[in-house]
Amino acid sequence: MVTAAQRGQEVRQRLLRAAAELIVERGWTAVTTRVLAQRAGVAPGLVHYHFTSVQALLVEAAVEVARSVAAQTAPVLAGADSADEALTTLLGMFDTADGTDPTSVLFVEAYLAATRDERLRQALGEMLGQFRRQLADCLATHAVADPDATAAVLAAAIDGVLLHRALAAGPHGGALAAVLRRLVTAGPEGAR
Amino acid sequence: MVTAAQRGQEVRQRLLRAAAELIVERGWTAVTTRVLAQRAGVAPGLVHYHFTSVQALLVEAAVEVARSVAAQTAPVLAGADSADEALTTLLGMFDTADGTDPTSVLFVEAYLAATRDERLRQALGEMLGQFRRQLADCLATHAVADPDATAAVLAAAIDGVLLHRALAAGPHGGALAAVLRRLVTAGPEGAR
DNA sequence: ACCCTCCCTGGTCGATCGTCCAAGGCGAAT
DNA sequence: ATTCGCCTTGGACGATCGACCAGGGAGGGT
Incomplete structure (x- = not known):
């Protein structure tokens, strides 16, 4: 038997997924209560039952997506045998993205919304700091100069690169990796 | 004597400036006819007299700002004596930007709006291509591998870097230049 | 003096916005 | 069987939206 509470949580999740889709399609400030409810297949009133405001729903949805991406990149950085390998694997994860894909657009939308929402800015700032730290640890382990x-x-x-791909075709795969590899192969003498 | 046509052009410019400000403050899709008019100090009806729609006004404003930035960077790239110097001067132009400054935010807003407006995407894509070409010419002149x-x-x-600065403090000035310099100082053997 | 053209005003239109709420539904606990 | 608590419904509220337009006003050409 499915309890009411379980159904409630599922509706919450459906609203979060709908929010992630609509932020990408319409832009952060153009996501409305009614469209959210329709996309999630629920009544409009439920939006403000499960969330204090539309803005709060958008913030939670964006942070959740960012968290799931971070969960994918973390093991790559921790388990790499070399800085080269980490870079190659990392780029492989984003190589199919063309800048207009849902994840890329959502990230940029969230970055922008963060300039107008202190809670979101703090949440994304912490996640960026975490990613930088993981990446720096990986680089330091493999003797890259100035890892931070x-x-x-x-x-x-x-x-x-993802941002620019939305505007015009740019380097992909091997060509991109070859250029970025210069950042991580320069020895300690790279810093003047 | 100030002709009516001259006053009309000045109102147009005022609306374009107001649009650039409001895109930054409120976000692209949250800029409204009436707020635009108020900021420009004109009657609301003038917005749709000078422009076919609010969206058209926003696009024109964003493209104009992008053009003015491009006009500032072009001579730097063309007149540099070395790739190092071009990089240093270029970074100096953006070093005071913290990611939440008007120009940075406007650019990102425009990038995002471009994913939903084909005309804007094309205009910004052309300007990005032009910037890339100027930069590539500068790099090629000073013997950097794989300039494109x-x-x-x-x-x-x-x-x-500007995007991330809005979320968390990052490398500035010398530290930033030191890392980016690796991209342009690797010789032809840099590409494997 | 006349008209023509352009700039401008201020308000109206129907649609849509975020938020809120009274009332209904239904399983779980008593 | 009754009560309780949470989930859900659908609509109401005032505010605001983009777009539009009838009409006023003021130079410049005839």
């Missing part, structure tokens, strides 16, 4: 700054730039470069 | 892919990655890295 390198990790920050590498993370930024990946996001930037 | 390097230029694309470098451009993406700069945008990515």
Whole structure:
């Protein structure tokens, strides 16, 4: 037997999934109560029953997606045998993304919304810091110079490449990896 | 004597400036006819007199700002004596930006809006292509390997760094330049 | 003096917005 | 069987939205 509470949680999840889709399709500030409910297949009133506001729902949905992506990248960085391997595997995960794919657009939408929502900014800032730290640990283990700054730039470069792919075709696969590899193969003398 | 046509053009410019401000403050899809008019200090009806729609006004405003930034970077790339110098000067132009400054936010907002507006996507895509080409020419002149892919990655890295700065503090100035310099100082043997 | 053209005003239109709420439904506990 | 607590429904509220337009006003050409 399915309890009412279980059905309630499932509705919550459906609303979160609908929010993630609609942020991408319409843009953060254009996601409305009624469209959310329709996409989730529930009555409009349920949105404000399960969440205090539409904005709170969007924030929770975005953070959840970011968390799931972070959960995928973490083991890659922790288990790599070399900085080269970590880079290659990481790029492989994003190589099918063309900048207009749901995940890429959602991330950028969340970044922007974070400039206008302090809670979201803090949540995403912590996750970015965590990713940078994991990446820096990976680079430090494999003797890359200035691992902290390198990790920050590498993370930024990946996001930037995805951002630019939405506008115009850019380097993919091997060509992209070859350029980015310069960041992690320079020895300690790379820093002046 | 100020003719009516001159005043009309000035109102148009005021609306474009107001649009650029409001896109940053409120987000692309949250800029409304009436707020635009109020910020520009004109009657609401003028928005749809000078522009066919609010969306058209936003697109024109974003493209105009992008063009003015491109006009600032172009001479830097063309006149640099070395790839190092071009990189340093370029970074200097963006070093005061913290990711929440008007120009950075406007660019990202425009990138996102471009995924939902084909005209804007094409306009920004052309400008990105032009910037990449200028940067690639600069790199090629100073014997950097694989200038096209390097230029694309470098451009993406700069945008990515600005994007991430909005979420968390990142490398600035010398530390940032030191890492990015690896991209442009690797010789032809850098590509395996 | 006339008209023509363009700029501008201020308000109306139907649609849609976020939020809230009274009332109904239904399993679980008493 | 009754009560309790949570989930759910569908609509009401005032505010605001983009787009539109009838009409006023003021130079410039005739």
